[in-house]
Amino acid sequence: MLNEQIATRGTESWRPFIEPALKPAPPAAQGKPVDTNEEAGHELSIRVRDLNLWYGANQALKNVNIDVYQHNVTALIGPSGCGKSTFLRCLNRMNDLIRSVRIKGLVEMDGRDVNDPRMDEIALRRRVGMVFQKPNPFPKSIYENIAYAPRMHDLVSRKAEQDELVEQALRDAGLWNEVKDKLAEPGTSLSGGQQQRLCIARAIAVKPDVILMDEPTSALDPISTATIEDLMDKLKQQFTIVTVTHNMQQAARVADYTAFFHLGELIEYNDTRMMFSNPHTKKAEDYITGRYG
Amino acid sequence: MSQSFDEITAQLKHRHRRTARLKWLSMGALALAATFLVVFISDMLVKGLPAFQQAQIQVEVTYSEQSQQMPPAAVNEDVRRLVSRGFLRTLPMSMRDNPDLMGTTRLEWVLADSAVDQYLKGHHTRLKDDQRAVVDDLLAKGQVALKFNTRFFTAGDSKMPELAGIASAAIGTIMTMIVTMLVCFPIGVMTALYLEEFAPDNWLTQVIEININNLAAVPSILFGLLGLAIYINFFGVPRSTPLVGGLTLALMTLPVIIIATRTALRSVPDTIRQAAFGVGCSRWQVVRDHVLPLSFPGILTGSIIGLAQAMGETAPLIIIGMVAFIPDVSASFSDAATVMPAQIFTWAGEPDRAFTEKTAGGILVLLAVLISLNATAVWMRKKFERRW
């Protein structure tokens, strides 16, 4: 037990446990990545401080601190049940839908606390879109799947505008060439990978700032997965992407920054290359090298 | 860069209003349904509660030879029309049963005519003005009063509202339900056992399943036609009896019991069956020793709901003649009988306004029974609910 606690303090693990107050807080606790990625942008998108979350009496997130940077892909990894999906859903308040959830702490975007009662969660979700683990196209036509939300948000006023938006979203999602001749067919008639890209196109069409992806490829075949990974790389030019993945190789391939969660705690937050080559904590090291997970 | 939170929030106002509107509208619909229930129950209470009280009148009854021959002579002329004719009619009989009464004059509380009863309850009445004066006078002297109506629970039907009671209908309902449950409980449970535990997956099984679903949706009146054509005309089962009524209702209740039993059987997890097979039980032993005991509360709950449904059914019973006029309480399966809902139906059709109150009274009794049956079922479901 003692060993483990010391281990979580990473590079300073040799220090005796009795002195924690004296040493500086580990980088993960400050929300900054331990190492910075020189190629990536560093403008702040979402700032999370001391985030705690309970399901009833069960604490699922413990004092999580993260800075999410714009136009980056940030990957959340960790063994199942570590709270990474729960954390992701805090960013656009999808946890509001679960009755027994209680949240404490700060999630800040654009200078505003998103958990503030005055914050309209619909407005938040307009700016923070989401793609789910299982593709969930609406039982409508491919066209309607995409046009539905922009129309509701008054993003388009004329039919021509709407057509243009649908085409652009499908092009951005790399789906246009495959579906341009069958826009009237139901979204559910597509293959799994196509359905997931349709869901991405649907999210893009609303023009959000951030797109959250909750294990977007876990239900897909390897080829579709590769397509979506390429897509994520392209999309970060326009959007900030936070993705949860159970697949470390995927994190290594697509992410600029990687956060490692374990039992509701953020253990290490680091530049992806550093995380996989030279992690600062023993737990992350053990997880990445496959000792558990 | 997209819009700021404030810009978006400003646009959202009217969209939030739509959500609020939908919420209130749908809540209103539920409230409306609840209001119907409240209005309905209170309407029945207002109309039916008076039926549990009946006017009685204190008169001097002269037991003499003359009143044996001509009963109206037993009471004083000025109150004669206020006393129930039913009481006067039974006077000679009670004198025969109690010879000591002969030659005495007693001050007795006797049943009042329904016109007096209705007058006391403030309803429209056929009493004439002078009779009203007499009643008012008696009321002032405390010689007319509304008392608890025991007769309503102990007597059979009558053409005189003050004499009518629900006892014969209640007994008829019990007899009919005995037949119904004796027939449909075993057959229903066996059918469900067969379909869930034994039946091979072939076309015949599918036909049976589809058929059960359809049977559940057949209008109840058609079961009456079946009872009339098959039971009465073909098999010669006597008309209007609890036997034929029970058999008809049994077929109608069968799908309810089958569906409930199947649900109960299905809720027993397969691991239990596999464990039992694993220790060498045969299929029947698995069912008898493990599946049936575990699903029994569920089966019972479903059967109670089926019973309540059968108990409230009227339409098929009208067709097979169970709306008979049954003045005497008789507990036989092969004598003409009536049931509670049929009694309600008959009374509802009586032109005399005094029967309206009897009808609503009967409805209150029936509803009390049905609601307690359903409450028992809900309670049992809660108590024996098992999470696997």
Added chain:
Amino acid sequence: MMPINQVYLLFCAALIALGVAAFFLARARASQLRTHGAAMVAQPDQYAWFSVVTTAGPALLVAALSAFVLLLLGADIPTLYLLGASLAVAVVGLLIGLSQVRPDFHARQAIERVIRGILAAAAMVSIVTTLGILISIVFEALRFFQMQSFWEFITGTTWAPGNSFLAAAGRADEGASAAQFGSVPLFAGTFIITLIAMLVAIPIGLMAAIYMAEFAPAQVRTLAKPVLEVLAGIPTVVYGFFAAITVAPIIVDAAGFFGLDASFNNALAPGIVMGIMIIPFISSLSDDVINAVPDSMREGSLALGMTKAETIISVVLPVAIPGIISASLLAVSRALGETMIVVMAAGMRPNLTANPLEDMTTVTVRIVAALTGDQEFESAETLSAFALGLVLFVVTLALNMVSVIMIRRFREKYRSNDL
């Protein structure tokens, strides 16, 4: 000659005695064999039960089957001989059962086969019931159509069975006019009352379901469900009384207030009350269907920044619509076959009108009227009830079939899409 009840009692006693004898004899024999060292494939009790089955089973089967055949042939049943024969069969069965107490006889498997047979026979009862309904209705309906033209029945606009007894008595030409069986006014009345009921039940029931499934806090749900169940458990005869005594006069008064003339048997009262009766039916089925819509659909919409109302109207309801239509079809079928409310609150007069304030009659009302009078069974009026019943059966069956197919499609679709 003994009274018939005593004969039956005696028969039962004899059969039970034989069964008990079979049980103990077989068990004794099996135990004896076993103590002599024979390796038996079954236990003594199983041999015993097998003997009971061979004793009572065939005997009861013989008695019941021959009684049925004789009834079918229309012959009198010679009760004494029949029961005697049955007892003889029982004795033979007893001997067969005892002779089967052999070490190599699989008594348990035999019993299980019998049990399985009995269960399967019980399952056939529901099929026989449907056939019974069909046969009883079709045969009598055919007899009706031998007397009256089918075409006239389907297209005629006058329902006046009043004089059919004269025709039955062979004096058709002496009556003022011949009986007429044009069912159009009955179907029109049924249709209008059903329509009114649906106009009440579907919006209220569906909205209540939306509230329960999407908005209501858990406490309201646990409270509202039993309330709706109570509403569903009220017998139809009670609703009928409510419609006739309370609702109809209110409607007459209300119509009078607007200067309209309403009949006390107006179609509005039974229609509205029938609608109230059907509300819980629609709401509980729709509630199930809405709850069956996968949450991933709701989340997908909410994550796009849709409001709750937009999610419900544009995503949840379109997914649920086959289930809701299916529930509504079942409700229509219920309303069409509903009898007591219309018998008590609607009129008796066949009246071809679209005005819900007038009195009109329905198919079920005429079925009841035709079968409760003092008509003899062979008269055209009595038989007309079966013709009407046939139409009712076919229509409700079709509605139910369509509804079942729709709900099944819905379920399959969203089970497989659950991945």
